[in-house]
Amino acid sequence: MEANITGVTLNDPSFEDLGVRPETVASLAEKGITHPFRIQQLSLPLALDGHDVIGQAKTGTGKTLAFGIPLLERLEPDGTAPQALVIVPTRELCMQVAEDIAEAGSHAGARVLAIYGGKAYEPQIDALKKGVDVVVGTPGRLIDLNNQRILNLSEVKSLVLDEADEMLDMGFLPDVEKLVSKVPANRQTMLFSATMPGQILNLARRYMTQPTHIRATEPGDDTATVDAIEQHVWRAHALDKPELIGRILRAKDRGRTMIFCKTKRSAQKLNDDLVERGFKASAVHGDLGQAMREKALQQFRDGEIDVLVATDVAARGIDVENVTHVINYTCPDDEKNYLHRIGRTGRAGSEGVAVTLVDWDDLHRWKLIDKALGLPFADPIETYSTSEHVFTGLGIPHDATGRLKPPAPQQERGPRQGRPERTGDRRRGQSRGSRPSSKSGTEQNRSPRDENNPNRRRRKRTRRSGPGEAPAGKQS
Numbered sequence: 001m002e003a004n005i006t007g008v009t010l011n012d013p014s015f016e017d018l019g020v021r022p023e024t025v026a027s028l029a030e031k032g033i034t035h036p037f038r039i040q041q042l043s044l045p046l047a048l049d050g051h052d053v054i055g056q057a058k059t060g061t062g063k064t065l066a067f068g069i070p071l072l073e074r075l076e077p078d079g080t081a082p083q084a085l086v087i088v089p090t091r092e093l094c095m096q097v098a099e100d101i102a103e104a105g106s107h108a109g110a111r112v113l114a115i116y117g118g119k120a121y122e123p124q125i126d127a128l129k130k131g132v133d134v135v136v137g138t139p140g141r142l143i144d145l146n147n148q149r150i151l152n153l154s155e156v157k158s159l160v161l162d163e164a165d166e167m168l169d170m171g172f173l174p175d176v177e178k179l180v181s182k183v184p185a186n187r188q189t190m191l192f193s194a195t196m197p198g199q200i201l202n203l204a205r206r207y208m209t210q211p212t213h214i215r216a217t218e219p220g221d222d223t224a225t226v227d228a229i230e231q232h233v234w235r236a237h238a239l240d241k242p243e244l245i246g247r248i249l250r251a252k253d254r255g256r257t258m259i260f261c262k263t264k265r266s267a268q269k270l271n272d273d274l275v276e277r278g279f280k281a282s283a284v285h286g287d288l289g290q291a292m293r294e295k296a297l298q299q300f301r302d303g304e305i306d307v308l309v310a311t312d313v314a315a316r317g318i319d320v321e322n323v324t325h326v327i328n329y330t331c332p333d334d335e336k337n338y339l340h341r342i343g344r345t346g347r348a349g350s351e352g353v354a355v356t357l358v359d360w361d362d363l364h365r366w367k368l369i370d371k372a373l374g375l376p377f378a379d380p381i382e383t384y385s386t387s388e389h390v391f392t393g394l395g396i397p398h399d400a401t402g403r404l405k406p407p408a409p410q411q412e413r414g415p416r417q418g419r420p421e422r423t424g425d426r427r428r429g430q431s432r433g434s435r436p437s438s439k440s441g442t443e444q445n446r447s448p449r450d451e452n453n454p455n456r457r458r459r460k461r462t463r464r465s466g467p468g469e470a471p472a473g474k475q476s
Contacts, residue, residue: 015069018044023107024072028065031103037062039216040069047190048073052208054201055192057216058339060319060347064162067190068101071158072110074188075133081155082113082128085183086136087176089166091116091290092297096319097162098136110134115151117141118290125150139167139175146182153182159207161191165200165336173203180207194343195336229346229354231375232393233366234383236357241329242273243385246402248327248355249279249307252395255324256300259309260341261285262330270329271309278404281307312337319347326354331362335372353394357383 015025039057047070071084088094098114115137145151189208261267264285271283282296282305300308323345332338345352358366370378
C-alpha cells in the first residue's frame with residue numbers, strides 16, 4: 001500500500017536527531033549546512049531505514065541531499081563495484097549532483113564519480129577500475145560503459161532517479177528501463193523531482209516496492225513556486241528586449257544572473273550582444289563543446305562572469321550560490337519549464353527575482369502557464385525599456401541605460417577592393433580616367449597572360465574551299 005506524507009508540521013531537528021552519521025554531519029557543517037530542509041526532514045527517517053521514497057518538493061529546497069545522505073549511509077567500506085547509482089537527465093545536473101554528494105561524503109572517504117557523454121572515456125574508465133562507491137551518470141554513457149562490461153551494476157544497493165519527469169520528457173524511458181534491469185531487484189529505490197505528473201507515478205510503481213510519496217509543502221502553502229522569489233511578468237517587444245535586458249542588469253543589488261533562451265542561436269546572439277554592451281557574460285548551449293560549457297559554468301561559479309545566458313540544458317539542477325536574478329528572455333514552454341527556470345534563484349532560503357518577457361505571439365501559452373500555477377499574471381503589462389515600472393519595480397537608476405560602455409564606432413566602407421570602379425564608359429579595357437590607346441582593338445583587349453602563354457589556343461582560320469579544293473585543314 002502506498003503511503004503519502006504532505007506538509008506535516010515538525011520541530012526543527014538537526015541531522016544528528018535524524019540519525020545521520022557524525023562523519024556526514026561534519027562534512028555538511030563544513031559547507032555551512034547544519035539543519036535539514038523540510039524535504040530532508042520528511043524523507044530522511046524513511047530513507048535511512050531503507051524504504052522506497054518518492055520525494056516531491058519545490059526547486060531549490062534540498063532534494064539532492066534528501067537522497068544523497070541515505071545512499072552515503074548505506075555504503076560499506078572497501079568495496080570495488082559501485083554500491084549506489086544516481087541517474088540524471090543532463091550533463092550539467094550530473095556534475096552538480098556528483099559534487100554535492102562528494103562534499104557530503106568527504107569525511108567518510110566516499111568515492112563519487114560523474115559519468116556523462118562529451119568527455120573522454122579514459123579518465124572515467126580508470127576511475128571505475130580503481131574502484132568507486134557512488135556513480136552519478138546520464139543514461140547514454142552509463143549504458144555504453146555497462147555494455148563494454150566496464151561499469152558493473154551488480155552490487156548496487158541504492159538506485160535514484162533524479163528529475164524523472166525530465167527524463168520522461170526527453171525520451172530516456174527505454175534507457176532507464178534498461179539500466180534498472182541491470183541493477184539487483186533487492187535494492188532501495190528513490191525518485192525525486194519538483195513536479196510529479198501521473199505518468200511518473202505510474203512509472204515509479206513499476207520500479208519500487210510500497211513507496212512513500214512525500215510532498216514537502218509548508219502548511220497552507222498551495223503555490224508551486226518559492227515564496228522568496230519576486231516574480232515580474234511583462235509583455236515585451238522582440239526588438240526592444242536587448243535594451244530591456246541591459247537595463248534589468250543594472251538593477252540594485254544584482255548578483256549572479258541567469259538568462260534563459262529557447263534556442264541555441266538566440267542564446268549565443270544575446271550573449272554576444274551583452275558582451276558588446278560591456279557586461280561580463282558567457283553562454284551555455286548545445287552548440288558548444290562540453291569543455292566550453294564546463295568552463296562557462298565554472299567562471300560563473302567563481303565570479304569571473306556574472307551573467308550566464310543559457311538554453312534549458314542548464315535549467316535543471318544547476319545550483320550556484322548567490323544567483324539573485326533569473327530572466328526568461330523567451331516564454332517557457334509549460335509550467336514545469338517555468339518552475340525549473342526560476343528555481344535557479346531563491347534557493348536554500350535566500351531571496352531572488354524572476355523576470356519573464358512574453359512576446360505577443362506567446363500570450364496564449366503564458367495564460368496556460370499562469371492558470372496551471374495559479375499566478376496573478378494572466379494579462380502581462382505592456383512593457384518597454386523606458387517604462388516607469390521597470391525602474392521602480394527593480395530599483396534601477398532612472399539615468400541607467402542598457403550599456404556599460406558606448407557602442408563601437410562603425411567604420412566607413414571604402415570602395416570594394418580588387419575590382420575597378422564602374423564608370424559611364426562601358427567599353428572593354430577602359431576604366432575611369434583611362435586614356436584611349438593607339439593600339440588596335442584586338443591588341444588592346446589581349447591580356448599579357450595570353451602574350452606569354454605558348455600553349456594558348458589560336459583561333460582556327462578557315463577559308464571557303466573552291467572547286468576541286470579540299471576544305472582547309474584537310475588533305476586529300
